[in-house]
Amino acid sequence: MKKNxxxxxxxxxxxxxxxxxxxxxxxRTGSGSRSAAFQQSEPYVTMDDQxxxxxxxxxxLVGCGGRGSGAxxxxxxxxxxxxxxxxxxxxxxxxxxxxxxxxxxxxxEVADEHCYVxxxxxxxxxxxxxxxxxxxxxxxxxxxHVKAAIEADKHVFxxxxxxxxxxxxxxxxxxxxxxKEKQLCMVTGTALRYGKDYIETRERVKDxxxxxxxxxxxxxxxxxxxxxxRKPEWSDMEYMLRNxxxxxxxxxxxxxxxxxxxxxxxxxxxxxxxxLAYGYGGRQQRISGDQYDYFSIQYEYENGxxxxxxxxxxxxxxxxxxxxxxxxxxxxxxxxxIYSHDGETLWEYPYPDEEDTDSPWAVNDPFVQExxxxxxxxxxxxxxxxxxxxVNSTRMAIMGRMAAYTGREITWDEILNSDLRLGPDTYExxxxxxxxxxxxxxGTAPSPTNRYS
Numbered sequence: 001m002k003k004n005x006x007x008x009x010x011x012x013x014x015x016x017x018x019x020x021x022x023x024x025x026x027x028r029t030g031s032g033s034r035s036a037a038f039q040q041s042e043p044y045v046t047m048d049d050q051x052x053x054x055x056x057x058x059x060x061l062v063g064c065g066g067r068g069s070g071a072x073x074x075x076x077x078x079x080x081x082x083x084x085x086x087x088x089x090x091x092x093x094x095x096x097x098x099x100x101x102x103x104x105x106x107x108x109e110v111a112d113e114h115c116y117v118x119x120x121x122x123x124x125x126x127x128x129x130x131x132x133x134x135x136x137x138x139x140x141x142x143x144x145h146v147k148a149a150i151e152a153d154k155h156v157f158x159x160x161x162x163x164x165x166x167x168x169x170x171x172x173x174x175x176x177x178x179x180k181e182k183q184l185c186m187v188t189g190t191a192l193r194y195g196k197d198y199i200e201t202r203e204r205v206k207d208x209x210x211x212x213x214x215x216x217x218x219x220x221x222x223x224x225x226x227x228x229x230r231k232p233e234w235s236d237m238e239y240m241l242r243n244x245x246x247x248x249x250x251x252x253x254x255x256x257x258x259x260x261x262x263x264x265x266x267x268x269x270x271x272x273x274x275x276l277a278y279g280y281g282g283r284q285q286r287i288s289g290d291q292y293d294y295f296s297i298q299y300e301y302e303n304g305x306x307x308x309x310x311x312x313x314x315x316x317x318x319x320x321x322x323x324x325x326x327x328x329x330x331x332x333x334x335x336x337x338i339y340s341h342d343g344e345t346l347w348e349y350p351y352p353d354e355e356d357t358d359s360p361w362a363v364n365d366p367f368v369q370e371x372x373x374x375x376x377x378x379x380x381x382x383x384x385x386x387x388x389x390x391v392n393s394t395r396m397a398i399m400g401r402m403a404a405y406t407g408r409e410i411t412w413d414e415i416l417n418s419d420l421r422l423g424p425d426t427y428e429x430x431x432x433x434x435x436x437x438x439x440x441x442x443g444t445a446p447s448p449t450n451r452y453s
Contacts, residue, residue, distance in 0.1 A: 042386075042389070043373075043384045043385060043386045044382040044384065045193075045194065045199065045373060046372075046373065046376060046382075047196055047199070047364070047369070048372060048376060049364050049372070050078065050079045050080075050372060051078050051079030051080075051082075051371070051372045051374075051375035051376045051379065052079065052375075052376055052379050052380050053079070053080045053081060053379075054081060054379040054380070055081065055379075056081045056082070056083055057081065057082050057083065057131050057132065057375065057378065057379075058083050058085045058086075058129065058130045058131050058132075059072070059075055059082070059083065059084055059085070059086075059130055059131065059132050059133065059134055059157075060084070060085065060086035060087070060088065060114075060125035060126065060128055060130040060132075060133050060134070061084060061086070061087050061088070061098070061125070061133075061134045061136065062088045062089070062121065062122045062125050062133060062134065062135050062136070062137055062145060063088075063089060063134075063135060063136035063137035063138075063159075064087055064088070064089040064094045064095045064097070064098035064099075064136075065089075065094055065098075065136065067136045067159055068089075068098060068134070068136030068137075068159075069097075069098045069101050069102065070367070071134050071136050071157065071159065071189070071367075072084050072098070072102055072108075072134060073102070073105055073106060074365070074367045074368045074370070074371050075134060075157070075371045075375075076106050076108070077365075077368050077371075078368050078369075078371035078372045078374075078375055079371075079372065079375050082375070083108075084102060084108050084110060085110065085111075085114055085128065085129070085130060086110065086114040086115070086116070086124075086125045086128040086129075086130055087099060087110050087114070087115050087116070087125070088115075088116040088117075088121030088122055088124060088125040089116075089117060089121060090117070090118060090119060090121065090241060091117070091241075091242070092117045095115055095116075095117055099115065114128050116128075119427045119428070122135075122137070122141070122145045122148065123148055126148055126149050126152050126154060127152070130154065131154065131155060131378070132154055132155035132156065132157065132185075132374075132378070133145075133149045133154050133155075133156055133157070134157045135149075135156065135157070135158045135159060136159045138241070138244040138250040138251060139159070139160075139161050139162070139163065139164050139250070139251060139252055139256070139257060140164050140168070140249055140250045140251075140252075140422065140423050142158060142159075142161075142162050142163060142168070142172065143162070143163050143168040143169075143171040143172045143175065144171070146158055146162070146172065146175055146186075147171060147172075147174075147175045150175050150178050150179045150182065150184055150186075151178075153182060153184065154184070155184050155185045155186070155374070155378050156179070156184070156185070156186045156187075156387075157186075157187050157188075157189070157370070157371065157374055158186065158187075158188050158189065158387070159188075159189040160188055160189045160190050160260050160261070160264075160390060160394070161252055161256050161257060161260045161390075161393075161394040161397060162188060162387065162390050162391055162394050163252075163391070163394050163398070164248070164249065164250070164251065164252035164256060164398070164422050164423075165252075165398065165418075165420050165421050165422045166395070166398065166415050166416070166417075166418035166419070166420050166421075167418075167419060167420065167421040168421070169391055169394055169395050169398065169415070170416075172387070172391050172394075173388065173391045175387075176385065176387040176388050176391060177388075179385060179387065180385055183383055184385075185374055185377040185378050185383060185384050185385060186384075186385045186386065186387040187370050187371070187373060187374040187377075187384060187385075187386055188370075188386050188387060188389075188390040189367075189370060190260065190261055190264050190386075190390055190393065191261070191366040191367050191369075191370060192261055192262075192264070192265060192323075192334075192335075192366065193264070193268060193386070194366040194369040194370045194373065195335075195363060195366040195369070196361075196362075196363045196364065196369075197335060197336045197349045197351070197363050198265075198334060198335060198336075198366075200336075200349060201332060201333075201334055201335065201336050201337070201338065201349060202268065202269060202334070204332075204338060204347055205269065205325065205327070205332050205338070208329075209327075209329070209330065209332075209338055209346060209347065210325070210326070210327030210328070210329050210330040210331060210332055210338060211327040211328030211329030211330070212327055212328045213269060213270060213305060213325055213326070213327050214305060214326055214327060214328060215305060215306055215307065215308075215325075215326045216266045216269065216270070216305070216306075216307040216308075216324065216325045216326065217307065217308050217309075217322050217323075217324045217326075218259070218262035218263050218265060218266055218307065218308070218309045218310075218322070218323055218324075219262070219308075219309075219310050219311070219320065219321065219322040220258065220259055220261075220262055220310075220311045220312075220320075220321050220322075221310075221311070221312045221317065221318060221319050221320050221321075222312070222313055222319045223313065223314070223315045223316075223317075223319065224285065224286065224293070224313050224314060224315045225245050225246065225254060225286075225313050226245060227243060227245070227246050227286075227287075227288035227289065228242050228243040228288070229288075230243070235429045235430050235431065235432075236430070236431045236432040236435075237424075237427070237428065237429045237430060237431075237432050238429055240432065240435070243288060243289060245257065245289075246286070246288045246289025246290075246291055247289045247290055247291070247435070248289075248290055248291050248401075248422060249422035249423035249424075249435060250423070251291070252394075252397065252398065252401065252422075253291045253292060253295075253401050254291065254292075254293075254295075254311060254313055255281070255292075255295045255297070255309075255311055255397050255400050255401050255404075256394065256397040256398055256401055258311065259295070259309060259311040259397060259400075260390075260393055260394060260396075260397045262309070262311075262321070262323050263299075263309050263393060263396050263397050263400070264389075264390070264393035264396075265323045265334050266299070266307045266309070266325075266396075267389070267392065267393050267396060268389075269325045269334070270301055270303075270305060270307075272301055272302065272303070273301075273392050273395070273396060273412055274299035274300060274301050274307065274396055274399070274412060275300055275301060275302050275411065275412050276299075276300050276399075276409055276410065276411045276412065277297050277298065277299050277300075277396075277399045277400050277402075277403045277409070277410050278297070278298055278403050278408070278409040278410070279295065279296050279297035279298050279400065279403050279404055280295075280296055280403075280404050280407070280442070281294055281295035281296065281297075281401075281404035281405070282294060282439075283439040284314065285314050285315065286313070286439075288437075289437060290435065290436065290437055290438055290439055290440075291439060292404065292439055292440075293312065293313050293314050294310075294311065294312040294313070294314065295309070295310060295311050295312075295400060295401070295404050296308070296309075296310040296404075297309045297310070297400035297403060297404065299396065299399075299400070309400060323335060329341075330346060335349075336348060336349035336351075337349070349361070351363070395412075395415045395416075398415060399412065399414075399415045402414075402415075402420070404442075405440040405442065406440075406442065407442040407443050423435075
């Protein structure tokens, strides 16, 4: 299980520049040449502790819940001359709470005329004179909202996942290519890719410390997700939006909404996308929404490597995280340690003491680091856009969900070409048909057999 790192939010003052695929520290040791994996193009990550100064950058926040409020603070903490000047949410109470929290946390004052409520609030934020937009709404809306921002020539920070279905993923990929043509920066909230300990660990695997990769495991077990009881005055739409983490059309189910962090690690190390997935899931304890509370999925890659991805959200059970890659010469805990097959520690990330803020090994908060890299890309370069990688990691998670929901083997080509779209065609408060509050049921019930006649 992955150990907790109490240094992960310390600030490091010693600026370091790293290679285009990640960090290159002077004392890194490897047992051989770079692995044959890691072929995907990756954005340049500097790992500077703060973004460079420059002209004020105005950001608008769309989605004023807990993660949105947190992302806005992370943005403000990433460097100088950064402002939050517009807020948008479907619900007035969520916007007001976020506005008050930002004022209390960082002294932010957002003018009344730049606070927007309703299903069109995202467009009003985009049109309010901001330079970039932070998107933290339920993931269903991500493709539509980000497309509008890129069309309006805005830079984007988008929370993960970037879609909930194959149709949305295709839209997001088209938008990503348009952003590259316009040189608009895009960064996605898969924060593990921006953790210095994660990057340094992967660099050693790239140098061959565990040999050739032969398998992987991504596991996350934890308690039940939050859920909201329906109030009598709420319409179907309001209830589902307020309870969005429990409906697949809004969140993608937790294999997409949460497990993408750990599945993305597998793609990051392997440098390619899985060719197929099969597995199962189910629901034992969840009582709200239409989602499962556990998944167990096997992914297979073109090179023969198999990855097992599993996630469970049930109270009263053991919790733990594993992000493990196995090679011909050892295995790696992606968060900071490499071992031989005999269990000998070959390398560990040298976390400094908490008071040692000058150490080059101090780990900046990855939730802030994402914004440091985005702002640096906007102000001075190098250009950054990680969206294509995260569209594909989102597709990987969707593929696993579809395999569990259907009981079928799902191929990568099916995900690329499927016309599956989740959710209603229009967004308005009122009744929503065709989305029952019950989980998918796989297969058919067995018939009795007369064995004793």
